[in-house]
Amino acid sequence: MQNSDTICAVSSPPGVGAVGIIRISGKAAIDILNTVFHSNQPFSQAVMRHGFIMDGGTKLDEVMAVGFEGEKTYTGEPMAEIFPHGGRMPMMQVLSAVEKAGARPAEPGEFTKRAFMNGKMDLSEAEAVMDYIGAVSSLSAKSAFDQLEGALSQKIRGMQNRLTDMLAMIEAGIEYPEEDLEHDIKGKAMPVLAELMAEGRALADSFESGRFLKEGFNVCIIGKPNVGKSSLLNALTGKERAIVTEVEGTTRDIIEGLYDIQGLPVRYFDTAGIRESHDAVEAIGVDRSLSAIEKADLVLFTVDGSVPADERDNKVYEKIKDKKTVLVLNKSDRGTKENFPDIKTRVLTSAVTGEGMEALEQAIYDTAVTHQEKAESIVITNARHAHCLNDYVNSLEAAVAEFESGADLECVSIDIRDAWNHIGEITGETVGEAIIDRIFENFCLGK
Ligand SMILES: Nc1nc2c(ncn2[C@@H]2O[C@H](COP(=O)(O)OP(=O)(O)O)[C@@H](O)[C@H]2O)c(=O)[nH]1
Ligand SMILES: [Mg+2]
Known part of the structure; x- marks a missing residue:
């Protein structure tokens, strides 16, 4: 054309x-x-x-x-x-x-x-062009480049081919009902459907961490004043971004730093220490800390680990209880006291001596990238693709349910066709013009 x-x-x-x-x-x-x-x-x-x-x-x-x-x-x-x-x-x-x-x-x-x-190129390859240009870390760049080279497209095409074979088999059953092939077909199709569903699910689930490759993994440093949050930000990013003093309430605004852990883009947010404050500016800072918690993918709940937790630490814990949390027992150079035994993931650090920084980075990385996802070589980084994959899995589930309830082969084939179409939207084979236009509108000029 x-x-x-x-x-x-x-x-x-x-x-x-x-x-x-x-x-x-x-x-x-x-x-x-x-x-x-x-x-x-x-x-x-x-x-x-x-x-x-x-x-x-x-x-x-x-x-x-x-x-x-x-x-x-x-x-x-x-x-x-x-x-x-x-x-x-x-x-x-x-x-x-x-x-x-x-x-x-x-x-x-x-x-x-x-x-x-x-x-x-197909649609997922075209989308990868912009992801590659905009990549903020080596892992983001690698996954975008793999997608650009067609890794995802090949995987999708492989899944589609197996569905096409299955459809051909089912259609033969529909065409020659007298031969009573239904039972045979079900026996052959069910294990393949189970396999295709598992692959679809694993891919869809990889978006859980894949989205961090594109958007960054948001790590929020939270704690009461003076526990060493700003010192931690500086130590983690290797830059003196945040002002550190002995004065409580020094940090009043959110300070952000983008950093790379083993290729994973991590965005740190240093926040105002959470406490009741009569200072208007600090109070706004505390409000911002609270909304930063909402957006965080992970909270580094920071306490002064050299002393027992107090009421103010407990109050902070109340606010973050529902989030994914790593307990940071800072100031380890002054000794350690047992704190918050409920929190399983914990790291001893000293922002002053640098002790525990690597362990902390590893803990952050491990929360973002789970073992299952490390094993899955193709990672979904695009919400649109994850959505298509979920629809695909749902259609296959419907096909399985129909096989099980002894429904007509016609009905089963409709669901399998739907599944085929849903993943076809990833490569663009079955996608409408409006979606195509929307995707390219977000590109940069000249690309
Ligand atoms: N001994 C020791 N002092 C620390 C450590 N981290 C921070 N501090 C000190 O604690 C005070 C408060 O630090 P800051 O980073 O401003 O805490 P924030 O209020 O939580 O941001 C400063 O005097 C820091 O030098 C640490 O690991 N060990
Ligand atoms: Mg601070």
Whole structure:
């Protein structure tokens, strides 16, 4: 499928750089390139040329440029790339010359949308492009790149193929009812259905930790004043972000730090110590701490472990009881007292000597990434995909229930077809235009 119009956009990041990139895609890409770009050497497929961008008789810029005829391009249609000087004016002038020569400005994500429409990549691969660009840690980047390379698509296609085989078998049963194949079919289909369901569930469940790869794992440092929360933030991120003093109520706003534990993006929130405060600013800080608890994926409940817990610690514990919690017994350099025996996951730390920091990081990592998920090589990082997988599992469950209740093979086949379609939405095979548009709208310009 070819689009009738040719699009163009700045593909390098906004702002000033040494060299910029202007991309052109569509039927007229090479003609447009040849109109604006003048070189001593003739055009040659996929060969970078030196030359000048001309607007009529006016030289606008001295650039490198390259053109790709045919369909073996990112978008699956002819493309050209011009590398002007990376300033605002050179880029604007070259872009407007390209537009004057017949290209129209691209919409966000339109290059990748064309790649999808032209069958160069499926929807999950296209979505992975943006995830890869936006990846904040090495694990996020790896999982996005695997998806971009088709790891998820292959897995989905494998599941679909097994469903297709099963459908063929069921249809034979529907077509030749006299042969009484129903019992045989059920016997063969049930174990496969169980297997497919388990795989679907494992994938859907991997979103539990997979979402952290994209959004970051939110870790909130909570405790009464002066237990060493800000010192912990500084020790964990290796930066002096938060002010540390002996004065209670020093931290009044939420201080955030993004950090990487074994490739997992972790966002730490240092908060105001929770206590009753008559100071208006501090009271707002305490309110913010309380709402930060709500959003936290994990709470580091921090106490001064060198002294027994007091009423103020108990009050803090009341607020976080329902959250996933690691108890941090800080100030271990001054000794330790037994505290909060109910909390199983606990780490002794000293923000001053650095003792226990690695153990604390490991405890954080282990809460985010469970063992089962470590074993599952493909991780779902996209809520849309998790949703499709849940629908898929539900349809397979319905198929199993129908087999069990002795329903018509027709009914079973409808559910299996539904399951097929639900995972087809991940690769885009069975997805509607509105969803496709919504996905690409969120892309950046020029991608
Ligand atoms: N001995 C010792 N002092 C600490 C430790 N962590 C923090 N402190 C001190 O405790 C005081 C309060 O620390 P701060 O990080 O501001 O606590 P916050 O109010 O919970 O944020 C400061 O004087 C820190 O130097 C620790 O592990 N050991
Ligand atoms: Mg503080």
